[in-house]
Amino acid sequence: MSESQHPARRRRRRLLHTTMAAVAACTAAASGAYAVEWGPFKPDRPVVHPDAVAQAEAFLADWAGGRTDSAGERTNSPDQAQTTLRNFTAGLDITAPALTPGPASAAKDGTVTVAFSAKMPVTGLGTWTYDSQIPVRRQEDGEWKVAWDLSLVHPNLSNTEKFRLQRQDTITSPVTDRTGAPLSADASPSLKPVLDQIAQRAGAGPRGVIERIDRTSEAVTGIEARFGKEDGAAAGQSIRSTLDANWQKAADRALAAKAGGKDAALVALRIDNGEILAVANSPAAGFNRALSGTYAPGSTWKIVTTSALLLGGAVKPGDVVDCPKYLTVGKQFHNVETSEFPGATFTKNFTESCNTGFISLRGKVGDSELGEVAGKYFGIGQEWNVGIPTFDGSVPVPGDQTEKAASMIGQGRVLGNPLTMASAAATAASGSFHQPVITPDAEDRTTTSALPAEVVTQLRALMRATVTEGTARGLAGLPGNIGAKTGTAEVSESAPNNGWVVATRGNVAVAVVVEGGVTGGSSAVPVVRHLLEAIPHDPS
Structure with a gap:
């Protein structure tokens, strides 16, 4: 007898199919209930309601912005919240707190809790940092409110304990x-x-x-x-x-005498060990642009670009690299005052700071190669431990060919300051990076390699030729075998260019930027000349 002819087997098969269908239906129902929170099946995890998170984040924004009345209104106890928030910041001399929301979670009773980190600047002392969390609950009218409690301001603030600032x-x-x-x-x-x-x-x-x-x-x-x-x-x-009182006074006087009243900065350091001899800013009050500024270094960056080209054997100083007035790579690039040098050597491109010539060589270096050379040989982009806070340069990988062209000449997203560029000049002169320091006990945590001797010899010759026959002629005639590289960095279409120069003499490297100086040769070079004339000898 076949299965289709056997009554008992047919009944067992129908029963099995019915049971499986019921299980499938229950599974589907459970899945649907999890998504919408109804039916006999509840989700394993309570849902974090976005309106609750938004209320917590708005509360933090109001508190951080000093809008304590508005912050209090977002709680279920406005008067108490407003009073506490005002007294908390005022009593502890806290200004402009930074409150950053973190992850949110939900409890079975529906309460949504949003974690946050607090950075509380205490006037004249520093920043108090801690973590806390904000509970948010749905009210009877359906609106979400912060469930006010002293502990959300700080976990240890309570009805029995408070805080006191003691100077x-x-x-x-x-x-x-x-x-x-x-x-x-x-x-x-x-x-x-x-x-x-x-x-x-x-x-x-x-x-x-x-x-x-x-x-x-x-x-x-x-x-x-x-x-x-x-x-x-x-x-x-x-x-x-590590500062030198004589170099420092001379640096301040050089900026005062030759920067033309413009915002400017100067750094001088020892080539053999990176010790900073002078840090000068104009105006003197306010931002320390010499060590913490973020500028496009302009053509002073061509020291790094040249190193990359020489290291890869892409060019030799005597090679012909044409220097036309204009070169278009997504946008039109040009030389200072639209100068041109047909049939120029690479040396001429360096000494006259030819942008178009350098940009024409962009295909001879990899997209990330400038940043790699800057970090490996010049320490730029690594984290320096100078002894006080500094900005240590940034060389992002170009996003396209236009940006790569700009990075070849120290524009685009390449950033530095007088500290990083004085160090770059020192590295070019000695062949080895020495992390700049301003306190003798600052530990060098960078990892770099020495430039090949042949590359160092070529860089020294190029920088010397820039003084004797190029854009740094304003330093010619001074005693010592001075080498230099000028720079003109575009800021915007409407603002005048920044003027740059880096220079080396004996065991000292100097970098100067003059904001709105138009060209390095006309604005920054006179500052360095004034400095070197005032201090004719290297520090012992």
Whole structure:
């Protein structure tokens, strides 16, 4: 008898199919219920409602922006929230808090919790950093509100404990130059931010603590934050820097005499070990553009570009590299004052700073090669440990051929400052990168390789020729075997170009940028000449 003819088998088969269909239907129903939260099947994880997250983020934005009334209205206890938020920042001298929302999660009771990190700048001391979280609950009217509690401001803020700022004695420690001679902002006004940073790093400067105290007895129950080093410099103990008082005074005077009242910056450092001899800014007050500025380095960057070309055997100094007025690579590039040098050698391109000639060689280097050479041989883009905060250069991989063309001449997204470019000049002169330092104990954590001797010889010759017969002629006639490279960096179509120069003499490398200086030869070179005339000898 076949299966189709056997009644018992037919009944068992129908039963199996019915059971499987029921299981499939239940599975589908469970899946659908998970998505929309209805039916007999509930999701394993409660859903984080986007409106709750948005309310928490808006609360943080209002609090950070000082809109405490608006922040309070986003809670279920506006009056208490407004009072606490105002007192919290004012009582602790906190200005412009930075509050960054983090991940959100939901509990079974529907409460959505949004984590956040807080950076609270305490005036004159530093930044208090901590993490907390904001609970948000749906109200009876359907609106989401922050469930107010003191602990969301800080996990340790409560009905029984609060915080108190205690400022302590400021440790005053004089900063000296490399010989032990005192340095002061009175004698060199542009050194003020530098001296403050050196002192703070050594543990001198203002100190204080944020204490957690009992609300009733005001007894201290804990320390939430401490500013300044307990084991730092002792009061009155001098802190030695690598700066040289004579070079520093001469640098300040050079900017005052020759920068034409424009914003400008200068760095001088030793070639053999990277020790910074002078840091000067004009105007003296405010931003330290010499060490922390972010500028397009213009044609001073051609030192790095030339290194990449020489390392790869792409060009030799005597090779012919035509220098036309214009060259189009997505956009039209031109030379300063639309100069041209038909049939020029590569040396002529370097000494006259021919943009079109350099751009025409872009196909001889890889897209990422400039950045690789800058990092491997010049340390640019690595993290430097100078002894105070600095910007150490950036060389992103070009996004297209137009950007690559711009990067060949120190434009586009290539960024540096007088510190990075003085260091680049020093590396070209010596063949080895020495991380710049402003305190003798700053540890070098970079990893670089020495340039081949042949490349160093060629770079020295090119920089010397720029002084004797090129755009840095303004330095000719000074004693010493001076080498240099000028730069003109475009800022925008409407703003005048920045003027640049880097120069080496003996064991010293100098870099100067003059904002709106138009050309390096006319604006930055006179500053360096004034400096080198004032200090005719290298530091011992």
